[in-house]
Amino acid sequence: MLFNYRVLDLANDKGMFCAKLLADLGADVIKIERPGGDPARNTAPFLNNVPDPERSLYFWHYNTSKRGITLNIEAKRGRELFKRLIKTADIIIETYSPDYLDNLELSYNALAEVNPRLIVASITGFGRDGPYKNYKTCDLVASALGGQMYVCGDRDTPPLKPFGNQTYHMACLYATFGILLALRQRHNSGRGQHIDVSIHECVAATLDHVLVRYFYEWVVAKRRGNLHWSNGFRVFRCRDGYILLPLLQQWETLVEWLDSEGMAADLKEPRWRDKAVRHQGIDHIIQVLEQWTQVHTVSELVELGQLMHFPCAEVASPQQVVDNLQLKERGFFVEVKHPELKSQYQYPGAPYCFGQSPWQISRRAPLIGEHNKEIYGEELGLSESELSALVRDGVI
Amino acid sequence: MAAVLDGIRIIDFTRVLAGPFATRILADYGAEVIKIQPTFEEETENWAKGYYNNWNRNKLGISLNLSQPGAIDIVKKLIKISDVVMENFSPRVMANWKLDYSNLKKVRPDIIMVSLSAMGHTGAWRNYVGFGPTIQAFSGITHLTSFPGKPALGMGTSFADHVAGLFAAVAVLAALEYRLQTGKGQYIDISQLEAMCTLLAPTLMDCAINGEVARPLGNSSARAAPYGVYRCHGDDRWCAIAVFSDEEWQAFCSVLGNPAWCKQSKFATLSSRLENTGELNQLVEDWTRQHSAEEVMVSLQQAGIAAGVVQSARDIAQDIQLEARNFFIQLDHPELGRTTMDGMPIKLSRTSPNFRCCAPTLGRDNNYVLRNLLRLSEEEIAANKSILS
Numbered sequence: 001m002l003f004n005y006r007v008l009d010l011a012n013d014k015g016m017f018c019a020k021l022l023a024d025l026g027a028d029v030i031k032i033e034r035p036g037g038d039p040a041r042n043t044a045p046f047l048n049n050v051p052d053p054e055r056s057l058y059f060w061h062y063n064t065s066k067r068g069i070t071l072n073i074e075a076k077r078g079r080e081l082f083k084r085l086i087k088t089a090d091i092i093i094e095t096y097s098p099d100y101l102d103n104l105e106l107s108y109n110a111l112a113e114v115n116p117r118l119i120v121a122s123i124t125g126f127g128r129d130g131p132y133k134n135y136k137t138c139d140l141v142a143s144a145l146g147g148q149m150y151v152c153g154d155r156d157t158p159p160l161k162p163f164g165n166q167t168y169h170m171a172c173l174y175a176t177f178g179i180l181l182a183l184r185q186r187h188n189s190g191r192g193q194h195i196d197v198s199i200h201e202c203v204a205a206t207l208d209h210v211l212v213r214y215f216y217e218w219v220v221a222k223r224r225g226n227l228h229w230s231n232g233f234r235v236f237r238c239r240d241g242y243i244l245l246p247l248l249q250q251w252e253t254l255v256e257w258l259d260s261e262g263m264a265a266d267l268k269e270p271r272w273r274d275k276a277v278r279h280q281g282i283d284h285i286i287q288v289l290e291q292w293t294q295v296h297t298v299s300e301l302v303e304l305g306q307l308m309h310f311p312c313a314e315v316a317s318p319q320q321v322v323d324n325l326q327l328k329e330r331g332f333f334v335e336v337k338h339p340e341l342k343s344q345y346q347y348p349g350a351p352y353c354f355g356q357s358p359w360q361i362s363r364r365a366p367l368i369g370e371h372n373k374e375i376y377g378e379e380l381g382l383s384e385s386e387l388s389a390l391v392r393d394g395v396i
Numbered sequence: 397m398a399a400v401l402d403g404i405r406i407i408d409f410t411r412v413l414a415g416p417f418a419t420r421i422l423a424d425y426g427a428e429v430i431k432i433q434p435t436f437e438e439e440t441e442n443w444a445k446g447y448y449n450n451w452n453r454n455k456l457g458i459s460l461n462l463s464q465p466g467a468i469d470i471v472k473k474l475i476k477i478s479d480v481v482m483e484n485f486s487p488r489v490m491a492n493w494k495l496d497y498s499n500l501k502k503v504r505p506d507i508i509m510v511s512l513s514a515m516g517h518t519g520a521w522r523n524y525v526g527f528g529p530t531i532q533a534f535s536g537i538t539h540l541t542s543f544p545g546k547p548a549l550g551m552g553t554s555f556a557d558h559v560a561g562l563f564a565a566v567a568v569l570a571a572l573e574y575r576l577q578t579g580k581g582q583y584i585d586i587s588q589l590e591a592m593c594t595l596l597a598p599t600l601m602d603c604a605i606n607g608e609v610a611r612p613l614g615n616s617s618a619r620a621a622p623y624g625v626y627r628c629h630g631d632d633r634w635c636a637i638a639v640f641s642d643e644e645w646q647a648f649c650s651v652l653g654n655p656a657w658c659k660q661s662k663f664a665t666l667s668s669r670l671e672n673t674g675e676l677n678q679l680v681e682d683w684t685r686q687h688s689a690e691e692v693m694v695s696l697q698q699a700g701i702a703a704g705v706v707q708s709a710r711d712i713a714q715d716i717q718l719e720a721r722n723f724f725i726q727l728d729h730p731e732l733g734r735t736t737m738d739g740m741p742i743k744l745s746r747t748s749p750n751f752r753c754c755a756p757t758l759g760r761d762n763n764y765v766l767r768n769l770l771r772l773s774e775e776e777i778a779a780n781k782s783i784l785s
Contacts, residue, residue: 001570001571001573001574002570002573004577021566025570043619044618045598045599045601045602045606045608047605047606048606049606049608057598057601057602057605057606058598060601061597061598061601108745126717127717127721127743129720129721130716130717130720130721131716131717131720132697132716132717135697135702135704136697136700136701136702136703137702137704138620138638138640138702140615140617140623140624140625140636140638140702140704141636141638141702141703141704142704143636144625144634144635144636144704144705144706144707145636145704145705145706145707145715146707146712147707147708147709147711147712148551148552148553148555149625149634149636149706150552150706150707150708150709150711151552151553152541152549152550152551152552152553153549153552154549157543157549158615158624158625158627158634159625159634159706160541160542160543160549160614160615161541161615161636162537162541162551162555163537163540163541163596163599163612163613164537164540164595164596164598164599166537166555166595169559169595170558170562173559173562173563173566174562174741174742175742176566177421177562177565177566177569177742178742178744180566180569180570180573181400181401181425181569181744181747182744182746182747183573184400184401184569184572184573185400185744185746185747187576188400189746191746193744193745193746193747194744194745195742195743195744195745196742196743196744196745197741197742198721198741198742200717200718201718201721201723201738201741201742202741202742204712204715204718204723204738204741205723205738205740205741206553206555206558206562207553207709207712208413208528208553208554208555208557208558209447209553209554210552210553210709210712211450211709211712211713211737211738212446212447212450212737213446213709214709214710214712214713215446215713215735215736215737216445216446216447216449216450216732216735217446219709220708220709220710221552221708221709222632223552224552225549226538226547226548226549226550228529229552232527232529233527233529233530235533235538235547235548235550237547242539242547242548243533244529244530244533244538306521306523306524306525309525310525311514311525311526311527311529311530312530313526313529313530313531313533313534314533314534315533315538315539315548315550316533316534316535316536316538316539317536317539317609318536318539318540318596318599318600318602318603318609318610319603319609320536321534321535321536321593321596321600321603322600322603322604324534324589325519325520325521326515326516326519326520326521326522326524326587326589327589327590327593329518329519329520329521330516330518330519330587330590332587332590332593333600333604345601345604345605346601346604346605347597347601348590348593348594348596348597348600348601349590350590351563351586351590351591351594352563352564352566352567352584352585352586352590352591353516353584353585353586353587354567354570354571354582354584355497355582355583355584355585356571356574356578356580356582357574357582
């Protein structure tokens, strides 16, 4: 879908998902790692739990469909090579602190002089200006300042960070959106532009009810464990695991369901039909439902509930997700070949199914410097001796 | 300058959050989004509520009773002059109206249609219904977002809706790009569950490949110590702190005034700090409790350490960084008055979003759509009156 475009991926783990999204849509993404390899290669989990920069499943996932070269852009010779690559590129994704590239004389303006059509996406903790411009971030800090954590956790627990770098994912999805907008704009104007992505803002922009309730009702949302802010959902224990149940929807159907098993208790009383009464008596409703769920298995309640259009769900562990029937039927997990390991491994597949021009993982993540010869030699025309000089001098 | 998505028309059947969020960010960049509104009131689609206003700004609204064949005819006329159709019903709904992709492409061969259902339009569970919390539970993030050994807590927001919405917006732009290259439209089937599972990939791979089943971690990391949130002075005030490298540890100690405990060998290296993390966290909190969360953040950040206040909605509304970056915008609403909401969290140097109007009240733009876009005559409009209200 994006076959005509070349992306230079200079991102660390805050931005490499953005480049993956473009790569899996067909863009020619060249991952540029520092000589020796990207530190993200040292992130667990590892294949068979053996730490090795070529065996990080974390790195594997975020770098599918990319080619990889090594390059030290802090070295003068490295910057020259980088500028030659820029002439061939459409898009750059970078995650350095705001002044880093400027200080290397690789600011957006300097790059645009080399290639006016270039689109540069800069993903930073807080954006390229403002009082927090130079603040450091990580998934924990971004989640805290961005507003996810204050409403995550229970009344009597500290605020809790959602699992798994979700703040970076928000920034990367927005960055991808911005890059595609900039490409569209370039079709009209012939010129690229600079995209300034603040992880902080991307988190604060994806808080569902939190800011809405503040600005319209002056409610400061609090932590409520697994009880939904609207009392609409809660997690319950079943015989063999946990289920997420809707508490307020299709009330009469829910009560009939419980009653058919003789477990509706006083919820049959007409007064509960009043929504306001249900909100007031939510603790009691929870008690009655708790009695009922614990004599059932998760799957029997989910299957029957979903037949009646209750939006209930299994609270799945990773194993249950991997075994999920629906994901299997849709072929969500795909096998990716790792020829050097003489094996193939299961990866999560497409986040969207395009009717035309299918999404695909075209290759596994690159090994360190795997495409140095191909790109520096065959494409930029460097000779063997030039290449070995660059290796010797630590440029690549 | 014309907005970047000027001339792109989107027919929007979506409700609640995932779909409306996707079409909102497209509308912010100039797409003409026409929201098909039901003629009866629904809680999540009540135009006098902040939630609806927030996720439906910049859109046009036309009220249509889709149980009437005349309304379907109007929709088809609209689709004929549109580029994109987005819907987030369960799979039966559009097909029942004969508005599924196979029918729409007869009306407009290069139409781009996005379905944003809970489970996707194929597979045994295709008719499962779900809101954000449902998707999050099925995806594993609810189970994994908790403290060690504790039952699932899960996220405090319908995060999965934003995830699906962003993937949908990206998919629309990718499909528009493909249409520019080939002239072809296409159907895009998004399973909200699959979109969400993508964001848990390393953990799912660890399970599928290594057989390792991850458990909730709380706020802990194998790569940093101190790492977590620490209680500060005041009621429910916390600061997140993450100390990764030895250099950062030295800087951290000097912010605290190099107390004697900092020099103990059990805290000298990352691995020893991780081994003694309980004791370390207690000592750190003895310090943070004496200061406001803001003081802790600023003093640590000045020393080059990642730290941040655990911000509530009120804190975010007063956040000086967000203010400096013009994160919030205001729009007037006929019933709600002046409303405040987040604008756009990314900034493109040559392409601005445009915040034109609040969410449509019921049928606000019927006139524009019927007269200006579809060029219906007065007689035709009069004949269709019953399907519009």
